[in-house]
Amino acid sequence: MSPLTRRSGRQGGELGRLTRAEWTKFRSVRGWVAGMTAAALVIVLLGLLSASGDHASCAGAGGVEIACPAPPVGPDGTAVSDRFFFVHRQLRGDGVITARLTSMTGQIRKPDVTPGRRNVVAGVVPWAKAGVMIKDGTRQGSPYAAVMMTGAHGVRMQHDFTHDVAGLPGGVSERSPRWLRLTRSGDTLTGYESADGTRWTRIGTATPAGLPRTVRIGVFAASPGDLTVMRGDLGGSGAAVRFAEATGVFDQVTVRGDTSGDWRDDDVGATVDPDGSVHHPGRASRSGGAFSVTGVGDIAPAVEGPTAERPLGGAPAALVLVIVVSVMFATAEYRHGLIRLTLLAGPRRGLTLPAKALALGLVTFAAALPAIAVTFAAGGRILRANGNAVLPVSLPTEVRVVAGLAALFALAAVLALALGALLRSSVAAVITAVVAIVVPHVVATTSILPDSAARWLLRVTPAAGFAVQQTVPAYPHVLSHDAPSAGFYPLPPWGGLAVAAGYAALALGLAAFRLHRRDA
Structure with a gap:
């Protein structure tokens, strides 16, 4: 075995040990566990509540109101x-x-x-x-x-x-x-x-x-x-x-x-x-x-009508809770002076922050994934039961929406953690993360900004990651109002998620650089 292979193996083992230690640290604080659980519940409760209140009907024979018929589907299952x-x-x-x-x-x-x-x-x-x-x-x-x-x-x-x-x-x-x-x-x-x-x-x-x-x-x-x-x-x-x-x-x-x-x-x-x-x-x-x-x-292709991702409207509110928990996971050690003990427990300082980010990212993904899956599936059934003709999507698209949005939650958690470690102030880090991730999405999708400004925000901020939940693409040969306020994002799903991943990696790199130079 070459020295490089042995060194890589030792680093991998050290990262795994530190990640387990960070997971133990996370689950030992009830407030953090409660906050992550609350975020998952917010996704479900807000999504199902929104779907339950969303009713639609169409005129049938004799003027009787009936459930709106589902749109026809093409050979590939597209509405x-x-x-x-x-x-x-x-x-x-x-x-x-x-x-x-x-x-x-x-x-x-x-x-x-x-x-x-x-x-x-x-x-x-x-x-x-x-x-x-x-x-x-x-x-x-x-x-x-x-x-x-x-x-x-x-x-x-x-x-x-x-x-x-x-x-x-x-x-x-x-x-x-x-x-x-x-x-x-x-x-x-x-x-x-x-x-x-x-x-x-x-x-x-x-x-x-x-x-x-x-x-x-x-x-x-x-x-x-x-x-x-x-x-x-x-x-x-x-x-x-x-x-x-x-x-x-x-x-x-x-x-x-x-x-x-x-x-x-x-x-x-x-x-x-x-x-x-x-x-x-x-x-x-x-x-x-x-x-x-x-x-x-x-x-x-049909692009007008209720979309399958509509029940996931509670995601931005849940992200705020995830951001708060993630920032606290980083700043608590600085606030209580425990960062030196953490560094002594893991002498490879360069692995400390990646281990913390990996543990937090996995926890966030594991908490968000079932909540998003339940909301997406149950919310869709509720919408259809209430007479809404939801535009159908393929199984691969459903998997991409559920897994991709859970991945966005994990990336947002890592970004917030990195901001907490970089700024070392809970209030400043929470505000910065919310302004970077949640606020651009809210203002871009609520008809507050001109369409050009809304599209720009959803290209250059971490909120670009929300594109992963879009189920109906904007087709160039279909005339439609393909603006963020109508549910259309300027970047493709995985491209938007890549932008969010880039911000998380950059912030984590800056935080690791600062940690390398200074403990507290």
């Missing part, structure tokens, strides 16, 4: 919006659809200027869509691929709701039509576009999950609502979505392959009012080989 008008026919096996889009128009409901008079203007929203599609029937959430013209993002090829490939930019008009083509060969669908119907540009390919041999093929139109972001008096923002529809006019529509049946019209995902009528129906007409298709709704 989706699947509402559009589809003119289609049956296709067996391989085939091709080609259509020339000659215009794309629409109308948008704007805020009323004159009371009692509807303010409807001509126009299309940025992600309005009109194009060609191959889809597994007309069931909401079924796999599909489509090539489309959008209101402001040029030609796109999308499939299975979450996948989006950009084609050429620009718009469409009678003087400058756009040709769209979608081909199927086996399990592969390929999208093309052309300005003249002769020279074609390939956009991309797709393999929709589970697409059967017999599908529906045709032209479609859809339009999500018009999103308006409103600024508050204090600088925050809110969003409102108003009705919008889009109309695509197609001609020279050809379908090659084993087709059967006449063209059919379907208002896929149409909402039916209590009186049995369709709310904002789509429509289509055919004249001389031209198709005019008008649709509302969207074909995209």
Whole structure:
């Protein structure tokens, strides 16, 4: 065995011994154990209380209030919006659809200027869509691929709701039509576009999950609502979505392959009012080989609605208790003059603070993990029982939220411990930790700050770690108010947690440096 290996082994054994000693020290103080237990109870109690008071209902037949229906899910289990008008026919096996889009128009409901008079203007929203599609029937959430013209993002090829490939930019008009083509060969669908119907540009390919041999093929139109972001008096923002529809006019529509049946019209995902009528129906007409298709709704991931992490709103309050306990775990030895005894018990001074941090981090993680898991699971069931249509998430996402938030609690504990050892003042360390971790999250997510300032705070402070609990991502091809006040964080989940880990490591390193130079 080399000297380096022996030295590493001795240090590992020494760290383990010191960590056990710090754990014994922690559990011997009832106040610290009670504080960590109280933090876990705060997570559970505040979360379940919030979920119990959160009720929702939707209008059913005859005006009777019923639980809101769960959103449809796509092939990968993602909650989706699947509402559009589809003119289609049956296709067996391989085939091709080609259509020339000659215009794309629409109308948008704007805020009323004159009371009692509807303010409807001509126009299309940025992600309005009109194009060609191959889809597994007309069931909401079924796999599909489509090539489309959008209101402001040029030609796109999308499939299975979450996948989006950009084609050429620009718009469409009678003087400058756009040709769209979608081909199927086996399990592969390929999208093309052309300005003249002769020279074609390939956009991309797709393999929709589970697409059967017999599908529906045709032209479609859809339009999500018009999103308006409103600024508050204090600088925050809110969003409102108003009705919008889009109309695509197609001609020279050809379908090659084993087709059967006449063209059919379907208002896929149409909402039916209590009186049995369709709310904002789509429509289509055919004249001389031209198709005019008008649709509302969207074909995209669903990002609006109660999210699975909603019951975890008590986490910031619980973090305050964790911070207090963690700071006291560091400063108590300085306050009572016991730091010299601790250093004598572990002559390797460089291992003293890491051992204390490791013991505290493990204790915090072990206390937070079951509390978060219970709150996440039970709170979700309560929300659904109260009529809320909670957006579904996958099992890996659930595990990431529970384990990641528990890891954030552990990192916050280590950061607070390091601040206590660095500042050696309980009051100063608690205030600093709360201001660094809890306050940025609170002010960024409560519509107090402008969206840009809120996003900046959640990038550069330890509060970035809260991104680990976000279950619904912000998709670039979905128009939404993706601000912290709406539950969207500027960093990806693990990226945000890495920022919090970086702050904890930096503070621990500075505290260890000070401890190396001075005992008390």
